[in-house]
C-alpha cells in the first residue's frame with residue numbers, strides 16, 4: 001500500500017494472536033501496528049497514517065505485514081537482519097524463495113491454523129484459511145523462536161544475517 005494505505009488500512013487489520021507475540025519475547029518495534037490496538041506488540045509502534053515502511057527501523061522488529069505489499073515489508077526485515085515475521089507459509093512463491101529460504105535464519109511452521117484477532121481484541125470466528133509460519137532473521141531471533149514453546153516444527157536455515165543494532 002505504501003503511501004496509499006489510509007483508505008484501505010481496514011482490510012489489512014488482522015492482529016497476531018497475543019500468545020504468539022508473547023512467546024517470542026520483547027520486541028523493540030512493530031512497524032505496521034494497528035491503531036487503535038487491544039494490546040501492545042512492541043515497545044514502539046508505527047501505525048497509519050505514519051508509514052512504517054519508510055521509517056528507520058531500530059532494534060528487534062516484530063512484523064505481521066500488510067499483504068498488499070508483503071515483499072517490500074519482508075525485504076526490509078531481511079535487510080534489517082534482526083526480527084521475526086508472521087506470514088503465510090506459501091513456500092513455493094518467488095518471495096518466499098528469495099526472502100525466506102535464501103535469507104532467513106530459521107522458520108517455524110505452525111501446527112494447525114491460527115485465528116487472527118480483530119482490532120477490538122476479539123478472536124476472528126474463522127481461521128486464517130492457510131498455514132502460517134514464523135520467520136526469524138538473525139541468530140538471536142532464531143534462538144527465541146526455537147525456545148518459544150509454540151506448537152510448530154522449527155527449521156534452521158543457517159543463512160547468516162548481518163545483525164543490526
Ligand SMILES: C[S@@+](CC[C@H](N)C(=O)[O-])C[C@H]1O[C@@H](n2cnc3c(N)ncnc32)[C@H](O)[C@@H]1O
Pocket residue numbers: 001002005009010012013014015016030031032033034035041046047048050051052053063064065066
Ligand atoms: C496484519 S495487521 C498486523 C497488526 C499488528 N502488527 C499485529 O501483528 O497484531 C497489519 C497492520 O499494518 C498496518 N499498516 C498498513 N500499512 C502500514 C504502513 N504503511 N505503515 C504502518 N502500518 C501500516 C495496518 O493498519 C494493520 O494494522
